[in-house]
Amino acid sequence: MKTPRELLAAARQAAGRAHAPYSRFKVGAAVTDERGRVFTGANIENASYGLTVCAERVAVFTAIAAGARRITAVGVTSRSLKPVAPCGACRQVLIEFAAPSTPVYLDAGRGKVIHESVGSLMPTAFGADSLPAAHET
Ligand code: THU
Numbered sequence: 001m002k003t004p005r006e007l008l009a010a011a012r013q014a015a016g017r018a019h020a021p022y023s024r025f026k027v028g029a030a031v032t033d034e035r036g037r038v039f040t041g042a043n044i045e046n047a048s049y050g051l052t053v054c055a056e057r058v059a060v061f062t063a064i065a066a067g068a069r070r071i072t073a074v075g076v077t078s079r080s081l082k083p084v085a086p087c088g089a090c091r092q093v094l095i096e097f098a099a100p101s102t103p104v105y106l107d108a109g110r111g112k113v114i115h116e117s118v119g120s121l122m123p124t125a126f127g128a129d130s131l132p133a134a135h136e137t
Contacts, residue, residue: 007075033068
C-alpha cells in the first residue's frame with residue numbers, strides 16, 4: 001500500500017516527463033495495481049491537438065499493458081499551482097479497471113491532498129456491469 005504522499009511523489013516525477021509544448025500544462029499520474037506495483041504516466045500532447053492523451057490514461061494503460069488487472073489507487077498532480085482532477089474521458093477509463101471505492105488523491109499544492117474516490121468522481125457510471133454479458137479476458 002502506498003501512502004497518498006508516496007503516490008503523488010511518483011506522479012510528480014512523471015509530470016517532469018510530460019510532452020506538453022502546446023498547453024505547457026504538465027500533468028503526472030501514478031496508479032497502483034492489485035499487486036501493489038506503481039505505474040506512472042504524463043500527458044502526451046500532439047500537434048494535432050485532439051490526439052493528446054492525459055497523464056491518467058497513460059498511467060492506467062501502462063499498468064494494464066504490463067499485466068495489471070485492477071487499479072487500486074490513483075494520484076494526480078500538475079505542475080501548475082491549481083489542483084487537477086481527471087477529465088471525463090479518464091474517469092470513464094478508470095471505472096473500467098477500478099472499483100468505486102478506489103481512492104483518488106489530488107495534489108492541491110502546498111502539501112495539501114484532496115481525497116476523492118473513483119465512485120465520487122463518476123457516480124451513476126456506465127460500466128461493464130451495465131452490459132448484459134461482460135467476459136473476463
Ligand atoms: N490533462 C491531463 O493530463 N490530465 C487531466 O486530468 C486534465 C488535463 C492534460 C491534457 C493536456 O495535455 C493538458 O492537460 C491541458 O488540457
